[in-house]
Amino acid sequence: MIIAMNGVTGRMGYRQHLLRSVLAINEQGGLTLADGSRVKLRPILVGRSEAKLADLAAKHDIPDYTTDLDAAIAEADVYFDAQVTQARVKAVLKAIEAGKHVYAEKPTAETVEEAVTLANAATAAGVKNGVVQDKLFLPGLLKLKRLIDGGFFGRILSVRGEFGYWVFEGDWQEAQRPSWNYRSQDGGGIILDMFPHWHYVLENLFGSVQSVYAKAVTHIPTRVDEQGNSYEATADDAAYGIFELSGGIVAQINSSWAVRVNREELVEFQVDGTHGSAVAGLRNCRFQSRAGTPKPVWNPDLPVTHRFVDDWQYVPDNGEFDNGFKIQWEMFLRHVLEDAPFPYDFAAGARGVQLAQLGLQSSAEGRRVEVTSL
CATH class of the missing domain: 3.40.50.720 (NAD(P)-binding Rossmann-like Domain)
Structure with missing residues (x-):
């Protein structure tokens, strides 16, 4: 072939x-x-x-x-x-x-x-x-889907996603992404890049996207390109989105090339349900069942001695994961x-582009935008 x-x-x-x-x-x-x-x-x-x-x-x-x-x-x-x-x-x-x-x-x-x-x-x-x-085939999300298909969560309530890392400006350290990513006239921008990803993740794992509210930001206004020349960053380098899904699920996903990583992996999704919760990344997926959920009490006058991260278990591989x-x-x-x-197929791809376009529209107009069927 x-x-x-x-x-x-x-x-x-x-x-x-x-x-x-x-x-x-x-x-x-x-x-x-x-x-x-x-x-x-x-x-x-x-x-x-x-x-x-x-x-x-x-x-x-x-x-x-x-x-x-x-x-x-x-x-x-x-x-x-x-x-x-x-x-x-x-x-x-x-x-x-x-x-x-x-x-x-x-x-x-x-x-x-x-x-x-x-x-x-x-x-x-x-x-x-x-x-x-490709994100659908990541080991972490395959393990998350295993939990969903097994009914682990009960009724899923919400999804919270954190994606991003610090992309150097290109002056004192070389940028790890190409300069066109930060020029809207060249097709750049994190919404156009990442919202199609979030669309197929949400659609295939949780439900169709019904509406979007997004805020696109250019946090770093000037960057240095591959030739060492300064240029104006005209595209968004961060986006903060709220997505309403079918079944009443609410998803919040932050995407940023101007954030320093304080999590196990570069992307993580926390899913909370009536019977349990899970946090999935690129490779790992941790879960906490209803029976294993601690009972925190808010008291700012006393130091927190409980290590909440210790209450989570890792989903086993139970097999090998290919690229x-x-x-x-x-x-x-x-x-x-x-x-x-x-x-x-390309119809699925078009729905991803639609979400990106509606996200940019939402940010420009400062309002929630409904997602209509193509």
Whole structure:
């Protein structure tokens, strides 16, 4: 199977999609299908810099690379896009018009109109389509889903999420994210980046999102780019959101590139229910049952001697967890080759873009915004 991979010279496209997914699938002998047969993958590396592509191809003994997107699409069975968001719609539409199956990073577009256009075009062309929703396959969230499916929580009341870390400004220490992330004119901003993630996490684990109230902030107004030049940060680097879900569940999620980490992992979700609570991160998930819940009493005049963190237990692994990106790649390719189920299509991607757009609207207008069906 030939896969044209566009955007693999970027950090995410290279590490997670090429190295830890496509090449890892080949290293295990290929993709295993339902009948026991195996399919090897042949990547064509696509990008704008021939020198970078050549270096990458030589490093991993990949014979095919090109800066000619049209030629790569023509040869491929599947087109994959991990470019910057601004370049995605045009390239994906080319692949759809050529009758190719398409898999893409999120967000699928910068606006909901463009995201819906992609979903409709893929449906009309009859091509298989999928959007990356990697957080669903994190060990911590898989353990959390195990608790949900087992009825551990009783009635779920609320979800509280904390995501983020300090991204250095780029002056006295190099920034660990690209500068375009902080320019709205280049498709940057934490809402456009993270709200599509939060949408599929909330939708798949807890319920559909009914409304959003968000506050977007640019805490660091000036940053330094890769060339050492100062620039104005025109995109939000933090967002504080409240999401009302079906079933009366309320979710609050803080997202920030201007926060210092004081938690076990870079992202954590606390879920509280009538029968128990849990805190899930990237890899771990801790829980506390109703019977094991302590009875705190508020008394600011006395020091707290009880260690509340000791009242939580860890959900056991009970199995091995593969790379989440690789798991979803395998699911999508089986969807293409043998029509196996794959619910994470461009329509799901469009709903994620919609939540980001409504979040920005909510922040600009200072009000709660309802989420309507697309």
